[in-house]
Amino acid sequence: MGRHSIPDPEESSGVPPEGAGDATESFDRPLVGPDDYPDYRSDPAEPRYPRHGAPDYGQPDYPDTDYPSGDYGTDYEADYRTGYEDGYGARYRSGEHFDDEYEPEFVESDYPESDYSDTPEDRAPETAAPRFGRSRDETPSRAAATPPPRSRRQHSGDWEGGEWTGSHRAVQSGRRGVSVGVIGALVAVVVVVAAFILWRFFGDALSDRSTSAAARCVEGQKAVAVIADPSIAEPIKTLADKFNENAHPVGDICVAMDVKSADSDRVINxxxxxxxxxxxxxxxxxxxASSVSQARLEAVAGEEIVDDSRSLVSSPVVLAVRPELKDALGQxxxxxxxxxxxxxxxxxxxxxxxxxSLRLALPLSGDSDASYLAAEAVAAASAPAGQPxxxxxxAVNTLMAxxxxxxxxxxxxALDALIxxxxxxxxxxxAVVTTEQQLFQRATSLPDAKRAVASWLPPGPTALADYPAVLLKGNWLSQEQVAAANEFSRFLRKPEQLAELAKLGFRTEGGELPKSDVTNFAPVSAPLSVGDTSMRATxxxxxxxxxxNPAVTIMLDxxxxxxxxxxxxxxxxxxxxxxxLQAMPPTAAVGLWTFNGVEGNNEVSLGPLSDTVDGSPRSETLSAALDDASASGNGAVSFTTLRLVYDEAxxxxxxGQTNSVLVITTGPHTDRSLDGSGLQDYVRRAFDPAKPVAIxxxxxxxxxxxxxxxxxxxxxxxxxxxxxxxxxxxxxxxITRFTG
Incomplete structure (x- = not known):
């Protein structure tokens, strides 16, 4: 084969060189052939293997070739050295054949330029391909604007990290440039990720430190006071001990429920x-024991004292009676x-x-609010239709009296006296007013309970002890105590705790009630409702x-x-x-005066309700006089009427009785014969401390x-x-207050 000639057919191995494209291979740019460049000089065909002897590569890097080394003598290098070494690089970078599109990829290499001084021109880097052997004085042709496609990798040696340049030497491909925006985005991502990691690290560290401090009760231990009705206090204490064993600290404070027993009267007072x-x-x-007590507390301390209230368990109000009486009360x-x-x-x-008689006892201590609830039921059942x-x-006062x-x-x-x-x-x-749960507990201590006592549940709406868990608020409580009490309240409502309370006779949601010979825990009707908090307190x-046993004269406008x-x-x-009047005892003395804008009238003189007035009890005469009272326009001679009423009183x-005058008016006074200062002077003179009559x-x-x-x-x-x-x-x- 000649040094610069195409190999003869008989010299060809018949195998296309490695990396040669086939007929179907496509490229990003059109192929440029020798016909497009008439001055193109035919070079030797690409050998099958890279030749030995390239200056900068050691012998072990390339295998032996099938061609004699003499075909690649020094003359080959001399022919191409001038075209590449003297002007190619400078002319290319000066812009004559330089395409900006390829600058980032090929403008620099990891190898110094001196390493390419012995490289033949047909093996120059791909970026030089557009020259195709033109002299440096010639004008760039179409190939400069449209360079031929990059040749495919054609070596099969051990080194695969660069690309083949057309010579027998592999050249490291140039580093590709990276957009500034991409770099900025990557830096931003790194900063955000680093900040997040640091935040999590320090946050967890502080949290762990806080948790460790709390676990050690840095601020000590604080008791949380819980007051429970005597009927449920003992089981609540047991559950509180269970809660305290596993209670988590609140902040840096360890909390513990401290349960004490007390009737509602002691708490309210x-x-x-x-x-x-x-x-x-x-x-x-x-x-x-019931929300009646909550209503009483709100009446004296204000509704704002209660933060939250929800029923924990319940028990209906019943009458504990002798077995013989139970059947008689059926209707x-x-x-x-x-x-x-x-x-x-x-x-x-x-x-x-x-x-x-019935001989019904209504105890007010240790009865789970049963008497208060029974009073509501009696009042609701006894009130005239349409009345509150x-x-x-x-009727309630009659029952109590x-x-x-x-x-x-x-x-x-009371239960001892009954049993x-x-x-x-x-x-x-x-009979004794009590709750189903209390009667069940008392029966468990009796040897033959069913012969000694029975339970009677009056028909109608059920008077129900609903045992509310009342969360209080006030300046005597810390934030930690409030939070702990709230958590304990939720703890008590869990099924495990409610199941324990059900075993004691309390009705709970889903709880299994015990067996009893005295009470059968039968289903009950809807709970009784008597009105708002104010009504219940009244x-x-x-x-x-x-x-x-008062002595009161009513002066009605x-x-x-x-x-x-x-x-x-x-x-x-x-x-x-x-x-x-219906609630007052027969020995109470009551009189009635009325007045309008013209005059005052003595309707019924002061005297005991049981006395007869015009052939009828004074109580009936008073009721009839009140029924006849009708509104009579504006104006009131209240000052002059009070002077007359006070003289009679x-x-x-x-x-032996509490003497008073009760004035009920809407004002203003319209009688000019006696003004305010004159009335005050009269009252000061008429008042006798030895026989006080309050107004x-x-x-x-x-x-x-x-x-x-x-x-x-x-x-x-x-x-x-x-x-x-x-x-x-x-x-x-x-009215109740001033006539009591």
Whole structure:
């Protein structure tokens, strides 16, 4: 084969060189052949293997070739050295054959230029391909603008990291440039990832430090006070111990539930006056027997004292009775109990001769609020149709006034009197208001319970002890105590804890009730609802402050024609007074005066309710006079009428009773014969400290005479109360207070 000639056919191996394209191979740019460049000089054909002897490569890098080394002598290098070494690189980079498109890829190499000084021109880097052997003085042809495609890799030696340049030497391909935007994006990603890792690291470190500090109770241990009704206090203590064993610290403080037992009266009185020292701190969680106690607390301490309240367990109110009495009560209900209580021989009509009356005890201590709930049921059942439960308070007072006289008002004392009596008919107690759960517990201690006591559930809406878990709020509690109490409340409602309470006779959601010979834990009707918090507190007051033995003269303003709650203000006041009269004992002395804008009238003189007036009991005469009262326009001669009423009250003063005058008015005073200062002077002269007659005033709205009313009330030791409306339980409460 000639040094610069194409190999003869007989010299060819018949195998195309490695890397040669085939007929179907496509390229990014069109192939440029020799015909496009007439001056192109034919070079030797590409050998099958790279030749030996390239200056910068060691012998072991390339295998032996099938061609003699003499074909590749020094003359070959001399022919091409000048074309490449002297001008090729400079002319290419100066722009004559330089294409910007390829600059980032080929402008630099990892090898110094001197390494290419012995490279033949036909093996020059691909970027030089467009020259195809032109002299440096010639104008670039089309090949410079459209360079031929890059030749495919054609070596098969050990080194595969670069590309073949057309010579027998492999050249490292140039590093490709990277966009500044890409670099910036990568840097931003790295910064964000690093920041996140650091944040997580330091956050976890601080969290671990806080957790470790909390686990060590850095700030010490703090007790969280819990007060529970005596009927549920012991199981709550047991559950609190379980909670404390696994309780997590709150912040840096370890908390522990401290459960104490107390009746609702002690808790409520503690918020009114001084908190009992024996109960420890004021509670964060209170579990009374019923929401009646919650209503009573809100009435004296404000609704804002309660943060949250939800029922934990429940137990219906029942009557614990002798077994013989249970069957006799089959046709009775809450509304008939006052009559059975007050009639000395009521049980004779129920086929129980010699049993006398019902003898129902209503204990107020240790009874799980059962008596308060029973009072609500009796009031609701006894109130006239269309009237609120407060209209039935007279029946409640009758029930309370006629109950058996015992050593104290404890539930245990009443149950002992019921169960331990040898003769049921002559026993001091025939029935006791209690809860199903308490009766179940008492029965478990009796050897033959079903012969000693039975349970009777009155028909109708169920009076229910709902045991609310009341979360309190106030300045005596820290944030940690509030959080811990909340967590304990949730803990108590979990099925495992409720199951334990169900075993003790409490009704729970999904709980399995125990077996009993005394109570069968039968399904009950819907719970009784008697109204809002104010109504419940009013009804409860009938038990805590029952009607006394007063001597009161009522002075009623007939000019109260304003409409409130669908009725006139006067009608609402008359209804409340009528209800109160029914609740007062027969020995109470009551008189009635009315006045309008013209005159004042003495409707019924002061005297005992049991006395006869014109052939009828004074109580009936008073009720009839109230029913006849009607609104009579504007104006009121209240000052002059009060002077007349106060004179009569002083002249009829009743020893041993609380004497007073109750003024119910809406103002203003319209009689100019006696002004406010004149009335105050008169009252100061008429008041006798040895025979005190207090003046109490219920005043509606914005009365311009308020200062006068407040002054005369203060002078006589009475009280003044302003009401915005008569359509409210506040009216009933005020009348009850001033006639008690």
């Amino acid at each position: 503690g918020f009114i006056t001084a908190w009992p020292a024996e109960l420890g701190d004021r509670p964060a969680l209170w579990i009374p 009775q209900n809450w509304g008939t109990l006052p009559g059975l209580q007050s009639n000395p021989n009521s049980l004779t009509a129920l086929d129980l001769p010699e049993w006398g 439960p407060s209209a039935g308070t007279g 006629a109950q058996p006289k015992l050593a104290d008002n404890k539930a245990s004392t 331990k009596s040898g003769q049921p008919a002559t026993a001091p107690v025939h 009804l409860a007051n009938e038990l805590t402050a029952p009607a006394g 007939r000019s109260m024609s304003a409409q409130e709650g669908g009725k006139s203000r006067l009608a609402n006041v008359v209804a409340a007074l009528t209800t109160r 002083n002249s009829r003063f009743r020893e 109490n005033v219920i005043d509606f709205g914005s009365d311009s005479d308020r200062a006068t009313w407040e002054a005369v009330a203060e002078t006589t030791g009475g009280s003044y109360q302003n009401l915005s409306t008569s359509a409210s339980p506040d009216l009933t409460a005020a």
